[in-house]
Amino acid sequence: QVQLQESGPGLVQPSETLSLTCTVSGGSVSYGSYYWTWIRQPPGKGLEWIGYIYYSGGTNYNPSLKSRVTMSVDTSKNQFSLKLSSVTAADTAVYYCARDPYPGTGGHWFDPWGQGILVTVSS
Amino acid sequence: DIVMTQSPDSLAVSLGERATLNCKSSQSVLYSSNNKNYLAWYQQKPGQPPKLLIYWTSTRESGVPDRFSGSGSGTDFTLTISSLQAEDVAVYYCQQYYSTPFTFGPGTKVDIK
Numbered sequence: 224q225v226q227l228q229e230s231g232p233g234l235v236q237p238s239e240t241l242s243l244t245c246t247v248s249g250g251s252v253s254y255g256s257y258y259w260t261w262i263r264q265p266p267g268k269g270l271e272w273i274g275y276i277y278y279s280g281g282t283n284y285n286p287s288l289k290s291r292v293t294m295s296v297d298t299s300k301n302q303f304s305l306k307l308s309s310v311t312a313a314d315t316a317v318y319y320c321a322r323d324p325y326p327g328t329g330g331h332w333f334d335p336w337g338q339g340i341l342v343t344v345s346s
Numbered sequence: 347d348i349v350m351t352q353s354p355d356s357l358a359v360s361l362g363e364r365a366t367l368n369c370k371s372s373q374s375v376l377y378s379s380n381n382k383n384y385l386a387w388y389q390q391k392p393g394q395p396p397k398l399l400i401y402w403t404s405t406r407e408s409g410v411p412d413r414f415s416g417s418g419s420g421t422d423f424t425l426t427i428s429s430l431q432a433e434d435v436a437v438y439y440c441q442q443y444y445s446t447p448f449t450f451g452p453g454t455k456v457d458i459k
Binding site: 269270271272283285286287319321329330331332333334335336337338339 | 380386388395398401402407439443451452
């Protein structure tokens with residue numbers, strides 16, 4: 224079955240750019256029946272949807288983060304990526320990548336999820 | 347944005363007993379053209395990512411035990427665990443996908459009494 228795995232730095236300096244990659248195995252990011260999504264969870268808190276990207280490059284971002292978020296997809300590496308600029312301590316969170324089946328189902332739920340990566344913003 | 351609230355914040359239920367978790371949306375997530383409620387439920391155990399349990403309010407994801415059931419419509423929804431098992435100890439989140447940004451409730455923590 225498809226599996227997702229996040230990777231990237233666990234520590235980012237304030238005002239810098241957070242960069243994460245999600246590698247998909249057991250399936251293809253080019254499969255047109257899915258969107259590819261980022262979600263974050265501050266320590267001990269709830270879940271926040273960051274946005275999604277389609278294999279064609281189309282995106283939809285959470286307006287609360289839109290000015291700082293860029294997502295991209297690399298079909299040759301079967302990966303998709305997240306960049307979040309001008310980070311502050313408030314961006315410290317576990318970042319998850321997940322699959323969204325909307326193109327094939329009409330619904331935006333998330334399954335499966337990667338294990339998550341804790342990114343701490345601190346000097 | 348659609349704001350999701352959940353109640354109670356936490357509950358403790360005896361093994362084998364029923365657990366009832368509530369979720370409320372700040373506006374209806376029922377899409378009239380297809381009569382579907384755009385709501386999902388997830389289970390998150392400590393140190394793990396959330397796991398999809400239910401979508402379209404009441405459709406169980408493949409492999410999810412049938413002791414988990416979802417119901418509701420419009421703005422009020424319920425996740426029921428009919429007979430609580432030890433492995434069900436977790437935080438449960440509801441999520442609306444009626445409109446972007448997709449939003450989650452704050453979660454309900456379920457423990458064993």
